[in-house]
Amino acid sequence: MKSKSLISISDFSKEEILQLLDRAKEFEKEPIQRILENYVIATLFFEPSTRTRLSFESAVSRLGGKIISFTDSMTSSVQKGESLKDTIKTVCSYSDLIVMRHPREGSARFASEVASVPVINAGDGANQHPTQCLLDLYSIFKTQKRLDDLNIMMVGDLKYGRTVHSLVIAMCHFNTTFHLVSPTELKLPGSVKVHIKDKNLKYYQYTDIVEAIPKADIIYMTRIQKERFSDPIEYEKVKNSYILTAEMLYTIKPDMKVLHPLPRINEISEDVDELPQAYYFNQAINGIYVRQALLANILGV
């Protein structure tokens, strides 16, 4: 039987998420486990993403698996006009699992329907990036020792930030209170808020960054991108209003941590990096454990 793909974070139940995070904990204790020695993993990156690709390839290597990939989709058959369906069907006969990133939304779901092997979505356009979400959950779990009943503050581009959407949807399993900080133009969309409302959870919206800081267990920072604004003047007005600085962090909860999906531009001031609350550079290593756990679970080893 074909095992399960991971396309969207909502494909996983609460139990599946918790089970996966438990498994990630085991890989953190013992990162080198050569359980994928007889497996070939294909990494298909139709658009570049160095960080995600290296993280997956590192996870596969630590499990002893082999990696096949194309280095540049511009020189491969894609450039010659091959359809995504044909590429996926071909790669299925070379590999046991496909990790793919593609610029079109919905491409990963489609690939999982035509593939005979499981597919892990490593980002489909602006839609989903579920392994980023799992690593965020693991980071929260690790720093707070739990996922239930937390106050999560999210700052920046809540409208287009896909990591924000997935994290909100996933955290709705855990009785979270959300503090949503963004310019009016970039508020969390209704399609995501529906998940909060369905579970009758509390959420508060702010346009000012400082107000919610004392309540937060986690501050999740995101980048505000210039291209999201139709009016450049609007961007200039807000671009410096959502920067987290060390001096804002004088009244905080003792275990509060600051997360960021990276890359950072200027939304976290560098003076925060030295504080014990800065956790964003530690997140990268958690990504390896989570991806190891995911690969092992999906392949059933």
Place this chain on the structure above:
Amino acid sequence: MTKMLRRELKVSAIENGTVIDHIPSKSLFQVVRILNLEDLDNQILIGANLDSQKYGKKGILKLSNKFFKSEEINKIALVAPTATIIVIKDFHIIEKSNVTIPDEVFRIVKCFNPNCITNQEKVKTRFTVVDKRNLRLQCHYCERITAKDNMTFI
């Protein structure tokens, strides 16, 4: 004489088949397209912009010897929610029903997200109807919502 006898049919009656009545006038030809009637060899009577007591103007389709499965006919609910489906046998009404908006919509609607894979490769569209009253469809692939205002039919 009685009123009944003076009632005159603008479009002649059929012996066996399906009548789709109370189609909003502006959606009549969309219904024709959604049901693929162009490819049908059966006798088809099309009435456009007829007077309707309920709706002012309406469209009507009479299809001889053609019967639909409910999931087939419910596709038209997206453009003609007021439509009535009448099944005729030997000039008699056998069944009269309304169309209902289906839970899932296949192929007939285009995803409004230009960056969706269904608009880039040969992928058949598929949606979950997340809001039947306001007609909001969530794409199975890109997960974006296509709402009534930006809905186009394939």
